[in-house]
Amino acid sequence: MTEPADPPAAASTDAASTAPFQYQCLARDVGTDARRGVFTTPHGDIQTPTFMPVGTQATVKGVTGDLLRQTTATLPDVTAQIILGNTYHLALRPGHELIRQMGGLHRFMNWDGPILTDSGGFQVFSLSALTKIDEHAAVFRSHIDGRKIELTPEHSIEIQESLGSDIAMVLDHVIALPASTEAVIDATERSVRWAQRCLNAASRPDQARFAIVQGGLDETIRAQCARDLAQHAFEGFAIGGLSVGEPPPEMYRVLSATCPHLPEEKPRYLMGVGRPIDMLEGIARGVDLFDCVMPTRNGRNGFAFTDEGPLKLRNAVHRDDPRPLEANCPCPACRHSRAYLRHLFVAGEMLGPILLTLHNLTYYQRIMHQARQAILAGTFSELLQRHRQLAGADKPEAV
Numbered sequence: 001m002t003e004p005a006d007p008p009a010a011a012s013t014d015a016a017s018t019a020p021f022q023y024q025c026l027a028r029d030v031g032t033d034a035r036r037g038v039f040t041t042p043h044g045d046i047q048t049p050t051f052m053p054v055g056t057q058a059t060v061k062g063v064t065g066d067l068l069r070q071t072t073a074t075l076p077d078v079t080a081q082i083i084l085g086n087t088y089h090l091a092l093r094p095g096h097e098l099i100r101q102m103g104g105l106h107r108f109m110n111w112d113g114p115i116l117t118d119s120g121g122f123q124v125f126s127l128s129a130l131t132k133i134d135e136h137a138a139v140f141r142s143h144i145d146g147r148k149i150e151l152t153p154e155h156s157i158e159i160q161e162s163l164g165s166d167i168a169m170v171l172d173h174v175i176a177l178p179a180s181t182e183a184v185i186d187a188t189e190r191s192v193r194w195a196q197r198c199l200n201a202a203s204r205p206d207q208a209r210f211a212i213v214q215g216g217l218d219e220t221i222r223a224q225c226a227r228d229l230a231q232h233a234f235e236g237f238a239i240g241g242l243s244v245g246e247p248p249p250e251m252y253r254v255l256s257a258t259c260p261h262l263p264e265e266k267p268r269y270l271m272g273v274g275r276p277i278d279m280l281e282g283i284a285r286g287v288d289l290f291d292c293v294m295p296t297r298n299g300r301n302g303f304a305f306t307d308e309g310p311l312k313l314r315n316a317v318h319r320d321d322p323r324p325l326e327a328n329c330p331c332p333a334c335r336h337s338r339a340y341l342r343h344l345f346v347a348g349e350m351l352g353p354i355l356l357t358l359h360n361l362t363y364y365q366r367i368m369h370q371a372r373q374a375i376l377a378g379t380f381s382e383l384l385q386r387h388r389q390l391a392g393a394d395k396p397e398a399v
């Protein structure tokens, strides 16, 4: 195969020298810890708070890059949309060497916006048959072919540098909850040591490294982990190991205990969260970035998010409903009736999941836009309150 001239991977390296990673806070909310900011990357400026659609296998399922860009096209403040790729999945198939050979992940999937790749830590512990974990590495068997693989912090960074994402996540030691305090401390301290090893192994100046705070549901361990990680030169900080089955108020409590120990001048990313109300509660506690499979996965299953509450399109009540999902939504799904969308799902047509995915992503991006506008206008608490009522939270958590 002939390699075309000027691959984008080289261009992005050049861009990095003039566009370093930088977080700038533009405004703070008066009543909460919410903040409106901009995070600069080689592939564009991310307006925060923001939601990152999940593109596990180098694709947001069923959605082309052009369609994905349409989900933020009517939002005047969005200059670049960031998506998430998955190190574990891409390293197993098609393999990071192949993606590097094809010009990197941006070129491979034809996405010119920012990309964040996770480290593989969560998938190793949740998807694979984990055989051993020690100070050196996690050893596991592939969920695809049973092949035995050793993943070290250094290898995780090497894979992510091959993929060429804008933001690489450090490899962390994820454990199932509930766990004993000793087990949580052991995994958390290992996660801090592994984060340092990731930083030491990193070589790409055009790739940011985000550390991951662990510590289960223990506020003291979380705070200590955040302080330990904050001493190192990471470009951003994530909060991991949440939204794994604990009640939402528990997650909010841990966020309140963690965020104050993270540097003000760096972005904060709450991993794998979540429902619209969870994102707004996270924003209220100082979180800037979110990712979740919920809008895409639920969309594929016929579940639409709306400001009036969720709609299950398979329900017979929508059989002859001429209304769109939402009257003022600019997405392609809302050019159709609920009756038509229901028909697509009942008939098993692939357009149904595609359209609902686009609607839900548009809805999530609209919520983030409303949050950004509300922080600037000093009305974020009202937006939060409205969504607490929508989510049926009759006893709102104190921020």
Ligand SMILES: [Zn+2]
Residues within 6 Å of the ligand: 325, 326, 329, 330, 331, 332, 333, 334, 358, 359, 362
């Ligand atoms: Zn819509």
